[in-house]
């Protein structure tokens with residue numbers, strides 16, 4: 001692979017000057033007697049690069065963001081003005097508060113301040129072509145008069161007030177796109193006559209952009225290095241992306257995925273004006289060496305470089321750290337945080353003598369040790385496995401490590417997969433907490449690791465499994481079969497029984513040969529039942545517990561022959577009589593005329609539901625399943641006399 005580093009990549013003159021000044025100030029001893037120095041701050045980050053800001057902070061140079069903070073600082077504090085510059089009023093406030101100014105404003109930016117200050121004093125309208133809100137633009141406004149406008153688009157030009165009769169001075173943000181600047185100037189010159197254009201785009205920016213354009217058009221892949229907030233780096237990325245689709249924007253080597261360059265034979269590198277040289281070099285070195293696979297093949301590295309993957313042997317294991325022999329002059333360290341994303345006591349998972357695959361993070365951590373990461377290698381391998389699983393539709397298994405409001409976070413090796421709540425199951429589940437710490441299976445439906453979108457779908461598997469189980473069930477069941485099931489849901493009209501693949505309905509009328517008023521009184525969810533299949537209609541299965549061999553009418557003729565004395569409970573009553581349950585499934589009629597020896601108007605005159613009665617079977621019609629009872633006959637058999645009036649009536653009836 002050929003790696004070409006742009007000659008204009010990295011710190012420009014102004015940024016280098018400001019950064020050097022900041023580090024110099026950090027080292028300065030103001031008081032030679034005590035050796036102490038006054039505090040040093042930068043007004044805003046010295047440059048748009050987090051790494052540089054962090055390094056300065058480690059040296060005691062902190063950032064202040066507002067004039068309110070300035071007012072609270074003790075006299076003598078040094079305030080470094082960054083290369084982008086600040087407005088005139090900031091200088092005044094610093095001085096009024098007795099603080100010292102260390103002016104690191106880039107001379108090119110100071111020149112713009114001078115232009116806008118002088119021209120606005122002469123009465124010109126000032127137009128600043130740049131990004132509204134950018135620190136340099138804000139600083140420039142602070143040197144200009146009231147009639148100053150920021151132009152970033154043709155719409156901004158159209159929105160200007162009526163300035164046709166005025167002299168107009170145009171300046172530009174130093175890091176603005178040259179092409180866009182030229183387009184906007186052309187538009188201005190079309191509308192206005194008295195336009196004095198000062199091309200204040202810095203040569204360094206212009207040259208860097210031109211070089212990025214040329215380089216990106218001649219390579220297979222392009223790397224743009226710089227802070228996320230760096231406007232000039234963003235522009236380099238935009239320019240490069242227009243020429244080369246495989247353009248990657250990274251802040252440090254850690255953001256670089258070497259696997260994406262496997263098929264590239266020419267790779268270009270450029271960097272924004274605020275990118276430190278050592279970060280650029282680190283990336284260049286990693287790219288200039290072998291590809292990921294080639295690195296894996298290295299057996300005995302006499303030299304190592306950040307990003308290299310090596311197989312080492314664990315020498316020492318502590319709960320929070322591993323010492324690894326990588327056949328290098330120094331041993332490497334893997335901290336627990338670089339071993340795994342999940343907190344772990346290393347003594348429980350690794351032992352001395354184990355071989356381990358590690359990635360070099362730093363060749364020297366300052367104490368002469370090599371910093372290594374196992375987690376990053378595992379993550380790269382895991383992402384490769386996820387990609388393969390996504391492309392081939394393979395089923396993955398992972399542990400649910402977090403229940404989020406919108407779904408589940410599942411750990412697969414060192415990667416996290418998100419399963420939205422709607423894709424967890426084939427039915428809506430309000431409470432997903434039961435999945436926490438569970439191993440679940442799923443497939444990937446989206447895989448875009450760069451956008452951090454790795455989306456899993458368990459619902460698909462659940463639905464497929466159910467479909468398969470249903471097909472298997474229907475293939476083996478027939479009407480009349482006895483089948484085991486579990487009560488899944490109970491309603492007023494019956495119960496749904498899980499048959500392992502499909503549900504069957506056990507209707508209330510099929511629950512017993514007897515009468516069932518409320519299914520919930522005889523079943524609970526989770527009860528096991530053995531039923532028979534009464535009917536299969538499409539995917540609907542009707543069940544019954546009314547087994548033929550348990551039909552009470554099979555033995556009724558023998559048990560309830562005419563003349564037999566029986567005992568039963570009154571189940572319901574009508575005007576013409578009461579129905580008495582002799583056993584579940586067999587009710588007998590006790591006619592109103594047979595309830596008592598004396599005449600009664602209606603059954604409820606002497607009986608109520610639930611009463612136990614003893615009576616004689618006086619009629620049995622097996623074909624109609626009808627049995628008639630008589631208390632009267634039973635009492636007579638017992639020798640009980642009817643009241644005199646009733647007896648006379650009966651005698652008269654008999655004559």
Ligand code: SF4
Nearest residue numbers: 012014106108174202
């Ligand atoms: S880009 Fe140009 S103007 Fe801006 S700081 Fe660098 S040298 Fe100065």
